[in-house]
Amino acid sequence: MSEPNLSSRQLRAFVALAEASNFTRAAARSHLSQPAFSALIRSLETAVGARLFDRTTRRVELTVEGARFLESARRLLHDVEDALRDVGEHAALRRGRVAVAALPALAAGWLPGVLAAFRARHPDIELDIADALSEACVERVRAGRADFALAAIRASAPELRTEPFCSDRFHLVCRRDHPLADRRRVGLADLGGHAFVSLARTSSVRQHIDAAVLPAKVQSVMELEQLSTVAGMVRAGLGVTVVPTLTLFHFEHPDLVTRPLHAPGLRRDIFVVRRRDRSLSIAAQALFELVMARRPARGRPR
Amino acid sequence: MSEPNLSSRQLRAFVALAEASNFTRAAARSHLSQPAFSALIRSLETAVGARLFDRTTRRVELTVEGARFLESARRLLHDVEDALRDVGEHAALRRGRVAVAALPALAAGWLPGVLAAFRARHPDIELDIADALSEACVERVRAGRADFALAAIRASAPELRTEPFCSDRFHLVCRRDHPLADRRRVGLADLGGHAFVSLARTSSVRQHIDAAVLPAKVQSVMELEQLSTVAGMVRAGLGVTVVPTLTLFHFEHPDLVTRPLHAPGLRRDIFVVRRRDRSLSIAAQALFELVMARRPARGRPR
DNA sequence: CGATCTTACGGGATTCGTAAACATA
């Protein structure tokens, strides 16, 4: 009893009649037959519990209560349209927001091209990109601060869903004048005895390499945080290094050469991490699909 | 296409489901079967053009867009309820406003009791009472500043509707020790030769009296604006006067006596004036009906 | 396998449009 139904069609008809002061014209404007329109107005009057119009066959005029309700009706219709437009713009990818976290290697080398394509298609979607190490990437998703993440570790939290994204092979990087630069094919064993420039032990790349390369007993001479520093060291002739394919953009320099490292089993798997319970927003889903469609063609882990 | 329909039932169902996160319970709360409720939600999602819930059989959760729309839906429902309550309170006479214009005689003597009864029944209706001479009363109605008026003249404007309200007889007022005070029956001819206290010529009462009493050639000694002044003059023994029944409350005093004046045809007709085109507001209609029901029982003009 | 949402479907209410009746200036 305290919850009468009210539809936007009724309100639109009401406003149309208030503006036209004529059932026939208002009905035409509303794409309804005049009797159907009349019934619609009557249903509204029943719903609100008061006569809204004084009608004679010659004149149709708002009652005092109708005039008062007209203001409410106009405002309600305006707000309804606002709300619908808001949702509609999100659905049409004209509004929205996507938050992504990605490993620096992906964020710097591969992601920008994907984002450029996305922005070209959906210029009004806000993008929130975080480049962070794998743990931080996953944490952002878990905390709801990122819609999805590209990280080198599987998430452990049960509320997260981890799927393979791509698998990164490793490359040798050395100076053009280094003895290894001439080898057609470089294997793990070939690294023995050469000075080696390493990343810090906290890096996931380093952990992969330690596991595979250490048996080769390379000389580890440095522990650096940034790959660009590593590139500088290698260019200065201080040693060689081994890095994943996706980071090779750091080493594009005339003095340096890169060689695929022939080491079966040595690879860095990268995963895409999302929340398990929540679906992606429309905007996030769109970027997610683009990300998956343009994933690096190195094959997939597992 | 740009005008999808949206009903308050859909919004209520949506909010209920968002709060319950469970179709079965939300359906029960909405007094609907679960499949009907489900269809209602689906119809809303179709109308707004986006999925609002992620549902598995185990979990029902708002999508990002749904969460955004929830705020709009809550606000819309709140505003709808406000609008309906506003109209409902007017219809139930718990809110509203009535503006009445009445001759001072009615406004002072008879109207207050009617207003007291009205206010007792509808204490929250605003009352706007104007006491004014007949022309000003009619003008207030014509200008829309009064819902209806009680005046001693018929309105001339075509947009006004004039109906008989009551007919006022006249009374002689004199001091208890005046010779006329002992007459069982007083007629116009009996006034001859007695000092007479008159209102100003602009008063409608005076105009009635002049037309009827002048033939009796009374001595007109004063021309006053206020009946209370007339009462003082009569009490001081400066003359007698003749006034309509409705004004007798001015002369209720131990020293004064009033006698019905036997003068067929001498009467003051009072009319109720409304706009012809507009109906009265619910509140005005209620007061109008009370006014008509309690009209002075002197008979009606015409 | 149990709880829960969706699909299927028959019955009933609602709403539509056409046509006739009715009312006012």
Place this chain on the structure above:
DNA sequence: TATGTTTACGAATCCCGTAAGATCG
């Protein structure tokens, strides 16, 4: 009488509730 609203009514649509089916945990 002419214009414009309401009533009448058959048809199409929509909506509801029951029952069966599908799905996730």
